[in-house]
Amino acid sequence: MAASIETTQQVQEMGERTYKYGFVTEIETETAPKGLSEDIVRFISAKKEEPAWLLEWRLKAYRRWLEMPEPKWANVTFPPIDYQDSYYYSAPKTMDGPNSLDEIDPELLRTYEKLGIPLKEQEILAGVTGVAVDAVFDSVSVATTFKGKLEEQGVIFCPISEAIREHPELVRKYLGSVVPPGDNKHACLNSAVFTDGSFVYIPKGVRCPMELSTYFRINAANTGQFERTLLIADAGSYVSYLEGCTAPMRDENQLHAAVVELIALDDAEIKYSTVQNWYPGDKNGKGGIYNFVTKRGACRGRNSKISWTQVETGSAITWKYPSCILQGDNSVGEFYSVAITNNYQQADTGTKMIHIGKNTRSRIVSKGISAGHAQQTYRGLVKISAKAEGARNHTQCDSLLIGDRCGAHTVPYIESKNRSAIVEHEATTSKISEDQLFYCRQRGLSEEDAVALVVNGFCREVLQQLPMEFAVEAQKLVSISLEGSVG
Amino acid sequence: MPESASPTTAQSFVAQFGALRDTLPGAGLPWLRELREDGIARFAKLGLPGPKVEAWKYTRLRPLERIGFVPAGAAAQVDLDKLPALLPHTGVGHRVVFVNGRLRQCLALLADQPEGVELGGLADALRHDPDPLAAELGRNGNGARARDGQPLFALNTAMMQDGLVLRVRRGISVALPIEVIYVGAPGPEPVAFHPRNLIVLEPGARATVVEHHIGLGAGAYFANGGTDIRIEEGAQLHHYKIQDEGPEAIHIATTHVELARDALYDGFILSKGARLSRQEVAVQLAGEGSECHLNGAYMLRGEQHCDITTTIDHLAPRTSSREVFKGVIDDQARAVFQGRITVHRDAQQSNGHQLSKALLLSDRAEIDAKPELEIFADDVKCSHGATVGDLDRDALFYLRARGIPEAAARDILIEAFLAETINNIAAEGLCPALMSSIGHWLGGTTGRTEP
Numbered sequence: 001m002a003a004s005i006e007t008t009q010q011v012q013e014m015g016e017r018t019y020k021y022g023f024v025t026e027i028e029t030e031t032a033p034k035g036l037s038e039d040i041v042r043f044i045s046a047k048k049e050e051p052a053w054l055l056e057w058r059l060k061a062y063r064r065w066l067e068m069p070e071p072k073w074a075n076v077t078f079p080p081i082d083y084q085d086s087y088y089y090s091a092p093k094t095m096d097g098p099n100s101l102d103e104i105d106p107e108l109l110r111t112y113e114k115l116g117i118p119l120k121e122q123e124i125l126a127g128v129t130g131v132a133v134d135a136v137f138d139s140v141s142v143a144t145t146f147k148g149k150l151e152e153q154g155v156i157f158c159p160i161s162e163a164i165r166e167h168p169e170l171v172r173k174y175l176g177s178v179v180p181p182g183d184n185k186h187a188c189l190n191s192a193v194f195t196d197g198s199f200v201y202i203p204k205g206v207r208c209p210m211e212l213s214t215y216f217r218i219n220a221a222n223t224g225q226f227e228r229t230l231l232i233a234d235a236g237s238y239v240s241y242l243e244g245c246t247a248p249m250r251d252e253n254q255l256h257a258a259v260v261e262l263i264a265l266d267d268a269e270i271k272y273s274t275v276q277n278w279y280p281g282d283k284n285g286k287g288g289i290y291n292f293v294t295k296r297g298a299c300r301g302r303n304s305k306i307s308w309t310q311v312e313t314g315s316a317i318t319w320k321y322p323s324c325i326l327q328g329d330n331s332v333g334e335f336y337s338v339a340i341t342n343n344y345q346q347a348d349t350g351t352k353m354i355h356i357g358k359n360t361r362s363r364i365v366s367k368g369i370s371a372g373h374a375q376q377t378y379r380g381l382v383k384i385s386a387k388a389e390g391a392r393n394h395t396q397c398d399s400l401l402i403g404d405r406c407g408a409h410t411v412p413y414i415e416s417k418n419r420s421a422i423v424e425h426e427a428t429t430s431k432i433s434e435d436q437l438f439y440c441r442q443r444g445l446s447e448e449d450a451v452a453l454v455v456n457g458f459c460r461e462v463l464q465q466l467p468m469e470f471a472v473e474a475q476k477l478v479s480i481s482l483e484g485s486v487g
Numbered sequence: 488m489p490e491s492a493s494p495t496t497a498q499s500f501v502a503q504f505g506a507l508r509d510t511l512p513g514a515g516l517p518w519l520r521e522l523r524e525d526g527i528a529r530f531a532k533l534g535l536p537g538p539k540v541e542a543w544k545y546t547r548l549r550p551l552e553r554i555g556f557v558p559a560g561a562a563a564q565v566d567l568d569k570l571p572a573l574l575p576h577t578g579v580g581h582r583v584v585f586v587n588g589r590l591r592q593c594l595a596l597l598a599d600q601p602e603g604v605e606l607g608g609l610a611d612a613l614r615h616d617p618d619p620l621a622a623e624l625g626r627n628g629n630g631a632r633a634r635d636g637q638p639l640f641a642l643n644t645a646m647m648q649d650g651l652v653l654r655v656r657r658g659i660s661v662a663l664p665i666e667v668i669y670v671g672a673p674g675p676e677p678v679a680f681h682p683r684n685l686i687v688l689e690p691g692a693r694a695t696v697v698e699h700h701i702g703l704g705a706g707a708y709f710a711n712g713g714t715d716i717r718i719e720e721g722a723q724l725h726h727y728k729i730q731d732e733g734p735e736a737i738h739i740a741t742t743h744v745e746l747a748r749d750a751l752y753d754g755f756i757l758s759k760g761a762r763l764s765r766q767e768v769a770v771q772l773a774g775e776g777s778e779c780h781l782n783g784a785y786m787l788r789g790e791q792h793c794d795i796t797t798t799i800d801h802l803a804p805r806t807s808s809r810e811v812f813k814g815v816i817d818d819q820a821r822a823v824f825q826g827r828i829t830v831h832r833d834a835q836q837s838n839g840h841q842l843s844k845a846l847l848l849s850d851r852a853e854i855d856a857k858p859e860l861e862i863f864a865d866d867v868k869c870s871h872g873a874t875v876g877d878l879d880r881d882a883l884f885y886l887r888a889r890g891i892p893e894a895a896a897r898d899i900l901i902e903a904f905l906a907e908t909i910n911n912i913a914a915e916g917l918c919p920a921l922m923s924s925i926g927h928w929l930g931g932t933t934g935r936t937e938p
Contacts, residue, residue, distance in 0.1 A: 073541070384875075386850065401865035404832060410860040414873055419847035422876035429830075429862045429869040 019279060022249030025111040025219050029138070032089035034222070038062060040088050041192050044139075047089065048161045048195075051168060061181035061191035068185045074348040075377040075409055076317050078290065081255060088193045090220040091140040108135075108142055115217065115246060131242070132157055134214045136227055139195035146210065155239075156201040157212055160228055163199035170201055174232055178261040178298045178325070186257040186319070187294040190226045194259065197227035202237035202268070211240050211467055216258075218247035218278070218289065224255040231261070233268035235301060240271040242470055246314070247279045251287045253316060258293045266301030266328065271309070273466050274322075275474055278314035285344025285373070288316025295322035296352075299331035299360075307334040308351065309465045311474040316345060321379065323352035326360035326388075333362040336462040340478060341374030341406070350380035350412075355388040355421065366397035367459050370406040377409040382423055384416040391421040399429040400458055402451075452479050493555045495709075497534040497638075501527060503558050503679075504645050512648055513613035518621045526629045526644035533638035542635035545823040545855040546794040550763045551737050556679035556709050558646070559587040581606060581665040586672055588680030588710070589649045603656035604694075606665065609683055610649040620652075623685050626715055627743040633769060633798070640741040640767075643713035647683035650712075654685075655692035655722075664695040664725075664914050671736055673706025684714040688722035688750075695725040695914050702733025702760065714742040718750040720774065725753045725913055729924070732760035734789075741767045748774030748803075755912055756783035757921060758793050759928055765794035772799065772806035772834070779808040784908045786928045787820035787852075794823040801834035801867075810841040813908050815901055816852040827859040830867050837864065841871040846878060846904060878904075898929045 032043050041062050045055040070080075092105060112135055132146035134157065141159030150157050156167060164171050181191035198214040218225045233239055247254065256278065264270050272295075281288025291314075297306035308322040324333030335351040353362035362382065370376040382393045399408035410427045432454050440450035456463075456478060463474055493499065504527045513519040535552065536543035583606065584591045590608030612620060629644050630637025651667055669682065688694060700710070710732065718724050732738045738761040744752050756766050770779045785793045799808045808828060816822050828839040845854040858871040878900050886896035902925055909921045 399860075399862065401862060401867075404835070404863075404865050406865070407861065407863045409862070410858075410871070412856075412858060412873070414856040414875060415853070416845075416847060416855075416875040417851075417853045419850055419852065419877045421847075423874065425856075425858065425871075425873040427858070427860060427871050429860055429867065431865045431867070 019249060021115060021246035021277065022279060023114070024248040025107060027105065027107050027219070028093040029090050029220055030093050031087045031220065031223070034087055035084040036088055036193070044089050044193055044195060048164070050164055053172065054164060057176070057181070058192050061188050064182050065185065065188040065192055068182070068188055070185055074319050074379070075375065076319060076346040076348050078253070078317055081290070085222070086255060087220065087223040088226070089195055090138040090223045092137060092142065108137060111217070112215070115215070131211045131213050134159060134198045136196050136198075136214060136216045138218060138220050138223055138225065141196045141198070150209070153206050153209060154203040155206060155208055156199065158199055160197045160199040160230060163230075167199070167201070170232065171199070171230065174230055174261065174263055178263060178296050179259050179294050183294060186292040187259050190228060190257045190259045190294070194226045194228040197229045197258070199229075200231040200239065200241065202233045202239045204234045205236040207237065208239040211242055213242040213244070216243070216245035218254060218256065221250055222252060222254070224257065227258050229258070229260040231270060231272070232263045233265065233270050235266040235268060238269045240467055241273070242467060243272070243274045244277070246277050247289055249279050249282070249287065253288060253290055255290045255292065260293070260295040262297030262306055264297065264299050264301060264304035264306050264331075267303045268301060269305040270297065271307045272297070272322070273470055274310040275470055275477065276310065276312045276314055276318070277477060280314045280345050281316040281343065283343050285316070288345070289314065291315035291318045291320060293320040295320065296325065297323070297333070298325045299328050299333060301331070302328045303330045304328050305332040305334075307336070307465070309336040309462065310338070311463070311466070311477060312337065312339040312347060312349060313477045315347070318347040318349050320349045321351055323354070324362065325354045325356065326362065327356045329357040330359045331357055332360070335364045335366070336465045337366045338369075338459045338462045338474070338478065339367070339376060340369045341371070341376045343372040343374060345374045346376070347374075348377040348379055350378045352381040353383070353393060355384045355391040355393070358388065359390040360388055361392045364393070364395040364397070365461055367462055368397070368399040368408055369402065369455060369458070370399065370408045371402040373405045375407045375409070377411060379411045381413040381415070382425070384418050384421040384423060386417040388418050389420050391418060393423045395425040397427045398458070400455070401429065401431055495552050495554060495556055497531060499555065500642055500646070501531050507558060507646070511646070512610040513617055516613070516617055519613070519617070519624070522625055522629070523645045526641040529629050529631070529636065529641040530638050530645060533636050533641070536635060536638055540635050542633070542796060542825070545825075546765055546792065548763070551709060554677050554707050556677045559589070559678035559680040581663060582668070583651060583665070584668045584670065585649065585651070585682060586670045587678060587708070588669075588682040601659070601661060603659035604661055605652065605654040607652050608649050609647065609652050609685065612652045620685065623687060623715055623717065624683070626717070626745070630741070637741055637767070639711055639739050640713050643681045643683055643711050643741065646681040647713065648681065650683040650685070652685045653694070653696065654687045655689060655694050657689040658691040660693040661695070664697050664917070666697045666699065669698065669700045669710070671700070671702040671708045671710055671733055673702070673704050673708045673733065677707040677709070679709040679711065681711045681713070684712070686714070686716045686724065688718045688724050690720040690722060692719070692722045696727070697914060697917065698726070698728040700728070700730045700732050700738065700760070702731075702736050705734055707735040707737070708733070709737045710739070712740040714740070716742065716744040716752070718744070718746045718752055720747045721749045723751040723753070727755045727912060727914060727917060728757070729921070730756065730758045730760055730764055730766070731924075732764070734760070734762060736761040738764040740765070742769070744768065744770045744779070746770070746772050746774055746777035746779065749776045750774060751778045753780045753913070754782070755908070756795070757924065758783065758785040758795070759787075759924070761791070763792045765796065767796045770797070770799045770808070771802060772808065773802045775803040776805050777803065778806065780911070781808070781810045782908045782911065783812045784905045785812070785814035785822060786905070786925065787814070787822055788817040789820060790818070791820040793820070796823075796825040798827045798829070799839065801828070801830040801837040801839060804833060804835045805837060806834055807838040808840070811908055812842070813844045813905055815846045815848055815905065816854055817848040819849070819851040821853040821855070823855050825857045825859075826871070827861065828869060828871065829861040830864050830869060832863045835864050835866045837867045839867070839869040843873045844904070845875050846901065847875065848877070901929060902926065
């Protein structure tokens with residue numbers, strides 16, 4: 001559908017203004033020397049007062065990383081990354097673990113307030129429960145709320161560096177067990193230089209009393225963020241975890257290479273939601289975050305369930321495949337995704353569902369919207385191993401194109417070795433139908449509103465999977481990301 | 488077949504080319520020499536495709552590499568009576584026979600060719616009237632345009648000796664199907680041959696070509712075919728192919744189809760033979776309003792491996808494509824379906840639909856499917872679907888409740904499943920022949936493991 005002249009102007013005017021999280025916090029920081037070397041790895045490990053085994057683990061990963069080739073198969077293009085032209089550790093000064101929220105630099109508190117993230121332990125919204133937040137600022141976690149309340153139930157929710165000190169047995173047992181350091185180049189780099197992230201442990205039979213959430217903020221220039229999240233749901237437990245992220249507007253590209261590992265034991269359920277809104281670069285494709293993330297969950301136990309929901313609107317380049325390894329019998333994996341790319345954004349995202357246990361089920365719903373000059377790819381794998389009796393998968397991926405300078409690609413891989421398994425995949429690509437628009441306009445909606453309505457309907461199936469606090473934000477994001485690009 | 492001491496490598500083909508270089512048909516033609524040299528250079532550079540090549544991700548050429556092949560010599564003597572006729576009224580239509588890739592004039596009824604139809608062999612054409620072939624053979628640049636570079640197509644260009652040449656002149660309709668039989672006749676040593684076919688339909692022409700690939704005897708042979716098809720404005724080609732090669736055969740076929748404005752290509756592939764087979768079809772919908780139907784069925788058992796790889800490029804506005812492939816896989820067989828539809832920026836208001844369905848009949852059978860969509864135009868409707876599973880239990884129960892034994896019930900369902908791809912075939916007499924081919928396959932079921 002051709003954009004009207006008005007719309008084109010609007011897009012130009014809006015340009016960078018649409019990214020409202022693009023401010024920089026002026027704060028004194030402590031950084032490691034620029035570049036990457038074994039010394040930097042040792043520096044980070046020393047800074048975190050880590051045990052020897054972890055340093056060894058990091059160094060092993062680093063040496064492996066040096067030899068690993070860059071993954072080239074994704075449908076994204078960018079100049080080679082100069083790994084030496086970046087800082088691998090940056091932390092606000094005097095941030096060596098504040099004991100209470102009162103000790104936090106007020107400048108930081110203001111930053112999070114501006115981002116709309118409550119670091120005060122308040123009963124937010126009208127809801128009954130609050131949201132516990134772990135706020136990660138560049139390389140360190142600056143605050144974690146509601147820790148006390150969670151501890152009453154035995155839930156551990158803390159920065160991973162703290163978990164390494166306080167709960168080494170848990171960390172050692174599970175770290176790298178889902179995403180081994182040698183999994184891919186980006187995960188390997190993360191294993192070597194990860195600085196912080198969240199650690200969650202839900203004990204047996206506990207239903208986590210509130211939503212857990214981590215908010216990632218890249219602030220410093222030329223800094224990569226390498227956080228590591230480890231989430232363990234013990235037998236019969238349940239947790240819903242949210243993740244959000246933003247970064248200032250800068251002309252250079254910044255690297256974000258995170259690793260998320262989820263482990264669900266017998267009858268446990270993990271719901272993991274992401275609203276990814278890293279700075280996407282300006283309208284000419286300058287700047288923005290390279291978001292190269294490895295997320296994987298292992299349904300180790302019987303009847304366990306892992307559900308990924310993601311709303312991807314930011315980042316110059318997204319390379320992300322939240323996956324489920326369905327080991328336990330009757331385990332369930334779900335992946336709901338809305339990805340929106342505009343201007344010169346590129347996204348290569350999707351999921352892997354590896355069916356190993358009997359009667360395992362998976363469901364994939366992916367909605368991609370591409371506008372401007374953006375290129376978007378859904379890349380997924382559904383693999384049914386020979387032992388996965390009665391496995392079931394249904395995949396649906398739909399793409400919507402707005403404008404004739406963008407592209408949408410669907411690359412699903414289906415591999416089945418079991419006759420009793422049923423795998424179904426369907427995909428469509430289309431534009432917003434003239435009939436739908438006409439219907440809306442007839443009822444007095446402007447064209448832009450009509451498009452927003454149709455797009456929201458298109459994404460609805462995924463958005464309604466989000467926890468309420470996020471669903472509202474996500475809906476707004478969807479309309480902001482597309483504002484001006486339609487008409 | 489005893490395995491030869493020296494296995495096949497890219498180098499062994501390059502060496503074979505070196506030895507044959509000056510005796511290949513058209514060796515005196517500078518343009519053809521250049522094309523062949525380019526082909527062998529590309530092949531030598533790319534080598535035999537391995538696991539790192541995305542387009543060959545699921546297909547290994549191990550059965551090829553294990554055996555040493557020698558170039559097929561002069562056509563072996565083949566008894567006319569041994570050749571099965573696919574179409575019911577042979578003798579009335581046009582019939583061309585190739586043995587080990589070479590035209591057997593004596594078996595072809597070329598005498599009563601209608602006006603405006605040129606039908607013959609490539610080697611002959613290169614001897615008598617080579618010039619019109621230059622543009623056609625070089626059209627697909629030895630596979631340079633394909634993402635994997637099509638090394639085996641490049642090898643075909645270098646080594647091609649013979650093949651079908653069909654040109655239908657402007658406005659001519661060939662009423663009867665042209666049946667082309669390719670016979671693999673393994674000798675004492677495993678042989679390799681590289682037939683190259685050219686089909687050109689001039690504006691408004693119509694023709695139906697039925698390819699029938701069969702093997703005589705159980706020995707190994709390597710058939711590495713290449714086909715260039717060009718369909719000009721408003722012309723229509725119906726192209727049906729039955730691949731029923733010998734049990735140890737390796738059958739690789741690369742087909743390029745280019746369509747001009749309002750042209751139609753209606754392709755169908757039935758793949759049931761060969762130890763290892765790969766059908767790679769690349770369709771370019773280059774003219775506005777052109778249309779492509781590409782359907783097929785495969786039936787596999789034992790240790791067969793069948794790879795269907797299709798790429799359809801919508802390059803012009805209002806083009807449409809429809810693709811349906813269905814297959815059944817038994818025993819330890821493995822099927823691969825890779826289908827890509829690309830709608831380019833200028834191809835507004837195009838439609839592309841693709842469906843791949845597979846039935847796994849045994850616990851050790853495997854299917855790998857990769858249906859891809861690449862869309863660069865916004866005003867399009869495209870979809871693809873893929874399903875994998877066993878027979879529908881409810882349907883099976885329904886039939887059994889009516890007193891039909893399980894084995895028969897399964898056969899009925901499989902037949903019905905595959906029939907959907909066959910029913911649309913326009914060529915008279917071909918549908919029943921294909922259906923009986925399915926029936927025959929079902930009758931030969933061995934070692935099926937019941938649940």
